Amino acid sequence: MALIRWEPFREIDSLQREMNRLFDTLTPTADGRTNGVAFIPAAEMQETPEAIHLKLEVPGLEAKDLDVQVTAEAVAISGERRSETKTDENGMVRSEFRYGKFQRVIPLPGRVQNNQVQAEYKDGILQLRLPKAEEEKNRVVKVNLG
Template identity: 50%
Template sequence: MIVRYWQPLTEIETMRRQFDRVRNDLTTTDSAQTAWAPVIELKDVNDAFTLRVQLPGITAEDLDIQVSRNAVAIAGEHRQESEQSNNGTVRSEFRYGKFHRIVRLPAVVQNDHVQAEYKDGILNLTLPKVTEARNQVVKISLGKPDPAISSSELAAEAGE
């Protein structure tokens, strides 16, 4: 009699590969119509946020950017060059079509002072924070107040 050990991890791995093949077959046949969204990078730099968005192959005319006090909405379309060039394509993983992305901001910004730059497929937005949302440094005295230091000097030391 042959003793055969059951290895569930091997069977699970086989099923995972089969599911991946089915998923790839379904997505590669209609990849041109699949919705997509650009990737972002949001940084907090003291008095402002910087938002970087990767938009390769998209012209500035195909972008619509709207900034509210607490969110940024970016919409646009990545157009395919021409239908004639598609005849020779064997496989394409490029995403074409319209996209819409809303980025919520962690603090309120001055949406009327936003600066934008679009270069080499990267959109850079500088979103200045409102004064109340900025990190303000306040010096706290634990002992008795020093009579030689005035309140205006304290404000100057704190960077205000």
């Protein structure tokens, strides 16, 4: 039978990593409390030579609940989620409410023409087409190798 040396500080370090991982997933709610997980919409960005395409997943919202603001360097999306589910089974009523504001600012990899943004909202997916500014399309950067 082999003896294994116990190192308590290694156990504490492992516990600290696990706690850090847990708290990295928690973000403050709209009113500043941290006892819940705030809604942060998932985003996907794709860049083409002509435009930047941005997709955001905002299920359960209507277009009127979203506020999208575009500057030359960033996109800010905010809104308020309000949902209620109510079931009535065998005389028992169960009701659940979920409310909360969210905001996400996404920096863009290049300048865009913010007055020509095209948006589409369908089935909980917000799609933005952000045409690049002319100086970004034609920009060539010389790299000095010496």
